[in-house]
Amino acid sequence: MSDVRSVSAVVASFEADDSDGVLAALSGLSDEVRAGTWEALRRRLCAVPGPEQRQGLTAQAWSERVRTRAVLALAVGPVDVVRRVGSFVFLHPPASDIDRVLTSRTPEWRQAFTEATLRAEAAETEVGLFGPIWWDIWRRLRHLELAGVLQPDSTSGDYLVLMVRGLLFSDSITGAIRADPDLAERSVWSLFEPSPGVQKALLGSERYWNPANTWRVALVRLALAGVLDRQRLAAAAAAAADDARMGRNHRSWYRRIPQLLADPRLLPQEADQGPPPPGNQLRRPT
Structure with missing residues (x-):
């Protein structure tokens, strides 16, 4: 009976858009209560919010509703809650909320x-x-990793795909790696191991309109600046270019790196005046 009351209390917090109430209840949520709450609210949590749900709400009230929905989904949802509900569950709420909710779940x-x-x-x-x-x-995700809340395998293909995509859409891949030197120590070198998703993501960066901010160019510039070991980069790229486990186009992508290291004049020139491009974007049709 107490579990039923607990589920009802959490549902009431959800319906009142009371994210603080959800957070306050975390310590007392058993696995049974979490599962029961998810079943009670699954359809509403997984539904895509439409404009009609925002009618009559101020911007602040709508933000609180989304925050409550996200916090509750993480607090009671299954392990694949992001696939079911959406990325906003760990993007919208403040980082402190996410840390608190996730640390309430079992390891x-x-x-x-x-x-x-x-x-x-x-x-x-x-x-x-x-x-x-x-x-x-x-x-x-990197914040959650560095805070010790999550412990991803930083050499896994999925992790590397997100790193490639994330830094590609930063202002500067080289700047992002300089600001996070652990990536240069470990994860960057896993980009040279065969993983179709990773190689596809690396080649995809060449399709974007800022040729000075692709992963291949960034790796070479980091080596020329001493952030990455130049000889190690050349050797890793040469080995990947000869790796028969990779596709031909993928091997060609790596083969270009030693050429750029040997003759940096082949690198695309970075703009020396005016504002930098506002992040990479897909090429626009001419």
Whole structure:
């Protein structure tokens, strides 16, 4: 009977758009209550909000409604909640909310959630439609990783795809890696291992209209600046270019890196005046 009352109390917080009430109840939520609440609210949590749901609400009231929905979905949802409900569940609320909710889940749930979330985001095929949102997704997930809330495998294909997409839509791939030196120490070198999704993401960066901010150019510039070991980069690229496990186009992408290292004059010139491009965007048809 107490579980029924607990479920009813959480549902009441949801219906009142009371995210603080949801957060306050976290410590007392058993697995049974979480499962019961998810079943009670699953349809409403998974429904795509329409304009009619926003009618009559101020911007602040709407933001609080979305925050409550996101916090509750993370608090009671299954490990694949991002696939079911959407990326906003870990993007919209403040980072402190997300940290608090996720740390209330069991370590086993968090590990499965991490893998399911990376898989769902990496499987997204409409890369250009997300645009700069990839940078937001990457920064939030990276924050959770550095805070110890989530412990992703930083060499996994899904993780690397999100890193490639996220930094591609930052103002500067080289700047983002300089600001996060651990990436240069570990994850960057996993880009040279065969993983079709990773290679597809790397080639995809060449389709964007700012040729000075592609991953291949960024890796070369980082090596020339001493952030990456130049000889190691050349050797890794040469090995990848000869790796028969990769597709021909993928091997060609790596083969170009030693050429650029040997003759940096081949690198596209960065703009020396005017504002930088506002993040990478898909090429517009002429």
